[in-house]
Amino acid sequence: MSVKVMIPTPLRAYAGKRDSAEFSAATVGEALSGLTSQFGELRKHLYTEDGKLRAFVNVYLNDEDIRYLAKENTPTKDGDTISIIPSIAGGSFAR
Amino acid sequence: MAATTQPQTGAKPATSLSNEEILRYSRHLIMPEVGMEGQLKLKNAKVLLIGTGGLGAPLGLYLAAAGVGRLGLVDFDVVDFTNLQRQVTFGSDDVGKPKTEAARARLSNLNPDIQIDTFETKLTSDNALEVFKDFDVIVDGTDNFPTRYLVNDASVLLGKPNVYGSIFRFEGQATVFGMPEGPCYRCLYPEPPPPGLVPSCAEGGVLGVLPGIVGSIQAMETIKLILGAGENLVGRLLLFDALGMKFRELKLRKNPNCPMCGEHRTIHKLIDYYEFCGVRGEEAPGPDVQVPEITPRELKSRLDRGDDLFILDVREPHEFQICNLNGHLIPLGELPRRVHELDSSREIVAHCRSGKRSAEAVDFLRKAGFRKILNLRGGILAWSDDVDPRVPKY
DSSP states (O other): EEEEOOHHHHHHHHGTOOOOOEESSSSSHHHHHHHHSGGGGGHHBOTTTOOOBOOEEEEEEEEGGGGTTGGGGOBBOOOOOEEEEEEOOOOOOOO | OOTOOOOOOSSOOOOOOOOOHHHHTTHHTTTTTTHHHHHHHTTTTTEEOOOOOHHHHHHHHHHHHHTOOOEEEEEEOOGGGGGTTTTTTGGGGGGTTTTTHHHHHHHEEEEEEEEEEESSSOOOOHHHHHHTTTTEEEEOOOOOOHHHHHHHHHHHTOOOOOEEEEBTEEEEEOOOOOOOOTTOOOHHHOOOOTSSOOOOHHHBBTTTHHHHHHHHHHHHHHHHHHHHOOOOOOOOEEEETTTTTTEEEEEEEOOOOOTTTSSOOOOSSSOHHHHHHOOOOOSSSOOOSSSOEEOOOHHHHHHHTOOOOEEEEEEHHHEEEEEEEOOOEEEGGGGGHHGSSSSSSSSEEESSSSHHHHOOOOOOHHTOOOEEEEEETTTTHHHHHTTOOOSSSO
């Protein structure tokens, strides 16, 4: 199953500046593994040390939040789109 | 609270429009979706804008133009020169003025008939419920995570809709939280990101017009909520990609286990949101890593003395073009694979814009075995302040 993973702006720096990547995957989890294997630096932004998806990052299969589907075991079909939606707030706390 | 105007309490709802108002709003009135009834709803509406910055600018302008009878503006900040790139309520002669004061002047000029209440104060757990209570709709135009959670929780506790918008560089999000049947911010993001993981506008940058678009969308949603017209964004996360010029939509579900708005609420009062977001107080965060430093003045004297120092610039190429110290440019992200370009037998001074990225570079290089390496404290900004004011700040 060829699925497209959309990479949000805040994470593109860790994915070779790409805004999307395609993977062959049967589940959402497989597609995300494909993503973090290809772009190792993304892993710590998406996953905690014990391998859980970070709570401020939401993953959608097409337009549905995977938390309400089968989470990372949600099966994917050809042409599906996986979106990663991190929280953004704009503005302050300049470094 | 400082500089607060006294809101009119107990004022009776308006039941008519003056001839002047009818003329002012004629383009609303000739639409059946608004009409006299709708315009009166706008006149009687009380909307609170949290933040009068990038998102707050179009919000204030369009809600005032539409005739929202009472607008509250919450912002403790003053107008900064760098704001003018996007905060279009302000003009050049507003720099240095409190934002609420400058916004009030602009908005009352646009529409002298509406009531504008200003709250030149930081919104905190101690004052939020009090500030919110007299308003019908809360519009979140803030710029930091602790306040987003605060605004959410206060809106849910008081049962008021929270029209949410946020931006980053070229992307925006918009939705409506806080409706009884809809989700709240915590349904979407139960936890905030650790500080420093998501860059701010000052370090990530933002296309000025982007908050103009997202803020206008928030204004539109606010007006629709007041009028009861169209389909609103409750349960829908609108995603805007400005570069691709694409709008997408994702379903936002109300989380039945949400501690704030779920079936079994566990949060009954406002908390310490800075603690929740892992940020202590308002002090300027110090460097995340402790590394040996050199001040700009010290660097200048050593260079003048003829010391053989290698200047390493870890900023991005487009920053180097703005100004530079003639350093050797290796952007921080490329340092691991370009470390062979550095000679560990030489004394190296690393710098960036403000001293934070270069501190990380020094930390990395020390762990890689470099012994003669210093961080330029305060970066090129401090160099401009203390050594050479001709170097532009950005």
